[in-house]
Amino acid sequence: MKRTHSRPVRRRGISRIDQPSTRTHGWFVRTGFYKRSDGAYVPRHRRFFGDVTHGGKRRALRAAQEYLVKLRGRRRRRKSRTLQRAA
Numbered sequence: 001m002k003r004t005h006s007r008p009v010r011r012r013g014i015s016r017i018d019q020p021s022t023r024t025h026g027w028f029v030r031t032g033f034y035k036r037s038d039g040a041y042v043p044r045h046r047r048f049f050g051d052v053t054h055g056g057k058r059r060a061l062r063a064a065q066e067y068l069v070k071l072r073g074r075r076r077r078r079k080s081r082t083l084q085r086a087a
Helices: 057-086
Strands: 014-019 024-035 041-050
Touching: 014 057, 024 057, 041 057
Parallel strands: none
Antiparallel strands: 014 024, 024 041
16 A cells, blocks of 8 residues: 655744754753844744653653643733733
């Protein structure tokens, strides 16, 4: 039976890093971009989830996704508070 190639899954804010020369394997999360005074955009939150540290590739991805959900929830709560104060 022929194997079909599936389309890669889009994970917004999460990137895979595999760099054998430095033994770096894991998922990197970047979110909350802002513009610096020199005009460059940089992420406000960034964190690396290594495969070895988290017990494998899938567990590291799950930890990265949970971190991203936590950050997005915190950002939403902060916005809702400012709206309540303005009213």
